[in-house]
Amino acid sequence: MDKKKGFVRKTKQRDLILKTLRSADTHPTADWIYEQVKKEMPNISLGTVYRNLGKLRDLGEITELSFGSKYSRFDGNPENHYHFVCTECEKVMDIKGCPVDKELDRQVELNNDVEVAFHTSLFYGLCKDCKNKKEQD
Amino acid sequence: MDKKKGFVRKTKQRDLILKTLRSADTHPTADWIYEQVKKEMPNISLGTVYRNLGKLRDLGEITELSFGSKYSRFDGNPENHYHFVCTECEKVMDIKGCPVDKELDRQVELNNDVEVAFHTSLFYGLCKDCKNKKEQD
DNA sequence: ATAAATGCAAAACTTTTGCACCCGA
């Protein structure tokens, strides 16, 4: 018997959830993902979406971002990187051209007597669209 | 008549809440503040704590930090600075000796076609106490 | 006197969970 306990089974639901998240250009909420996925799989439940997002996070396939608003947001890219939060439309997206500075972690350790595993930075402001919209006034 | 509409009234509750927050060495949750304040003012309600924290935030007296866990945390210091989150005991505190690098904001603007108002960084790891506790094993 | 603030409780909202059934390996 080579069946092992505690294995992760592949399901249509989880595949679709991951595909949907990976193809999003921003970092959506569980509810947004639920709405998208429902178009293709109308009977899926929100509980399943939450359970699968949690499982994918535990497997290291995605990252859960919990900041900015009441909702958690999910990032299909598990690599550490910086994020931008639009204060106007609430969208959350990746920062380009600004690599994570690991030297900072060492500096913080020395100055604060802590052990740093990693850090992340959040930039707040107006995204491209909201910036342009404001300029039109 | 020099009474104006929309003014902010001074109350014992708000004073106590602000005093409690300012004297905390970490960044507590609304519920923690509620528990502290109740010792001195047993009839205060959690709703009042939330309302006052919101008002103080709107007035720019404090900062609301919404990351790391389900709860919002509040920071008696409205100045922008970096934070440390202990992944073991969940405490959130200020980072010392690591000033906010405003140059980064300009770099992000250039690379991402956005308008950055400010940024904040979160360092995750073990705080002094949890680090020492681990070393004892 | 007037409107802001409070206390209480109910409501709103996001996320989790129990359970019976289903389905992938």
Added chain:
DNA sequence: TCGGGTGCAAAAGTTTTGCATTTAT
């Protein structure tokens, strides 16, 4: 077949809100 996954609905947990009353100015 076996145990992980799903759907549904109820529950949990944080934050907000309606309302009558109190209180600061």
